[in-house]
Every structure is written in structure tokens, then in C-alpha cells.
Amino acid sequence: MPDLNWQKSSFSQQxxxxxxxxxxxxxxxxxxxxxxxxxxLTTAPATLGALIRGIKAGEFDHIRTA
Known part of the structure; x- marks a missing residue:
């Protein structure tokens, strides 16, 4: 695999x-x-974008109980 330009969020302090x-x-x-x-992990840009939009929209902000 060629060298990749890895980037992290500016919000990551540690x-x-x-x-x-x-x-x-x-x-x-x-x-x-x-x-x-x-x-x-490898994903398509559209798939990652959909995940990020879902996170921002609060789609995963619920707690499931057994």
C-alpha cells in the first residue's frame, strides 16, 4: 500500500x-x-459521509436495554 497522508481532527488533544x-x-x-x-478499515466516502451526518443528527443518541 502506498504511503498515505493520515490526518487527525484538530479536536484530538492526546x-x-x-x-x-x-x-x-x-x-x-x-x-x-x-x-x-x-x-x-476501508470505506467509501459516501458511506462515511452518511455515518457522520447520522451522528450529527443524533440518530445514535439513544440507549438500548436488553
Whole structure:
């Protein structure tokens, strides 16, 4: 895999608890956590965008009980 330009949010203060993103040459988005950087997830930009919009809209702000 070519070298990727990993970026983290400016809101991330500690390097030990960051989510990094990189745009890959094949048009996908790569994600990794700072505490386990060898595990890389791949997604499409539209899918990641839908997740971010859902988070901002509060779609995941509910608690489920068994």
C-alpha cells in the first residue's frame, strides 16, 4: 500500500486516543485508531459521509436495554 497522508481532527488533544483518516488513491477512505494503527478499515466516502451526518443528527443518541 502506498504511503498515505493520515490526518487527525484538530479536536484530538492526546495522540493515544485519536481516529486518523486518509484518502487512498483508489478513491476509498482509510480509518485507523492511534492505539492500534496496524488495523485499517476501508470505506467509501459516501458511506462515511452518511455515518457522520447520522451522528450529527443524533440518530445514535439513544440507549438500548436488553
Amino acid at each position: 495522540a493515544s486516543s485519536c481516529l486518523y483518516l486518509a484518502a487512498a488513491p483508489d478513491g476509498t477512505v482509510k480509518l485507523r485508531e492511534s492505539d492500534n494503527p496496524d488495523v485499517i
